[in-house]
Amino acid sequence: MDNKSYQDHFFNRAKIEGYRSRSAFKLIELDKKFKFLKNGKKILDIGSFPGGWCQVVKKTNKKGKVLGIDKKKIEKIDGVNFLVGDFLEEKSKKAIKEFFGTKIDIILSDMAPNTTGNKSLDTIRTNQLCLNLLDFSKEILSNKGVVISKLFMGDDFEEIKQTAKNQFKKIDFFKPDSSRDESRETYIHCSELST
Ligand SMILES: C[S@@+](CC[C@H](N)C(=O)[O-])C[C@H]1O[C@@H](n2cnc3c(N)ncnc32)[C@H](O)[C@@H]1O
Numbered sequence: 001m002d003n004k005s006y007q008d009h010f011f012n013r014a015k016i017e018g019y020r021s022r023s024a025f026k027l028i029e030l031d032k033k034f035k036f037l038k039n040g041k042k043i044l045d046i047g048s049f050p051g052g053w054c055q056v057v058k059k060t061n062k063k064g065k066v067l068g069i070d071k072k073k074i075e076k077i078d079g080v081n082f083l084v085g086d087f088l089e090e091k092s093k094k095a096i097k098e099f100f101g102t103k104i105d106i107i108l109s110d111m112a113p114n115t116t117g118n119k120s121l122d123t124i125r126t127n128q129l130c131l132n133l134l135d136f137s138k139e140i141l142s143n144k145g146v147v148i149s150k151l152f153m154g155d156d157f158e159e160i161k162q163t164a165k166n167q168f169k170k171i172d173f174f175k176p177d178s179s180r181d182e183s184r185e186t187y188i189h190c191s192e193l194s195t
Pocket of ligand 1 (some may be wrong): 002020023024046047048049050051052053054069070071072085087088091110111112113114129
């Protein structure tokens with residue numbers, strides 16, 4: 001499929017299935033592969049605008065507690081709470097911890113900074129977000145918890161891999177079919193904190 005047909009295919013599917021973003025299909029594929037979305041879970045979705053991932057999460061997690069955070073305001077989704085803020089700021093992390101009040105089961109991140117057009121810079125900035133959330137997961141994730149995060153293939157890939165390996169018992173990488181071939185984007189799945 002060429003790039004235009006690809007864009008149209010997922011755009012149309014998102015429209016038909018009522019998802020706010022094509023990204024929703026990436027989470028669906030990630031869950032098909034790693035099977036982490038279950039009912040009754042406490043889930044944090046970082047970089048959640050416009051809300052496609054939260055829609056997917058809420059379908060399988062009717063009883064659970066879901067919090068989305070983004071710099072941009074997100075239109076309401078039943079059963080999902082939202083915070084508007086920069087995840088990197090301490091006050092956002094404090095608000096997240098206060099919201100759950102306990103350790104949580106899953107951290108999802110599809111965070112991506114505004115692209116500059118400079119591929120190396122965009123990669124570094126995206127991967128810094130991933131490293132930051134891996135660090136935050138030490139404070140808030142339960143021992144059996146799961147992290148799914150976007151990252152870009154680049155020079156700092158090994159650093160992320162090593163950081164995740166030191167922190168978790170299992171790590172895997174997966175690029176969903178719904179992620180464009182030419183994009184450097186991939187996702188890391190981490191489970192079970194090393195004690
Ligand atoms: C690809 S979009 C997420 C799409 C979303 N997963 C969905 O399915 O609708 C990436 C988002 O990350 C957000 N973002 C980037 N850096 C952030 C930060 N430091 N704190 C909070 N959100 C951030 C952007 O505002 C943007 O909305």
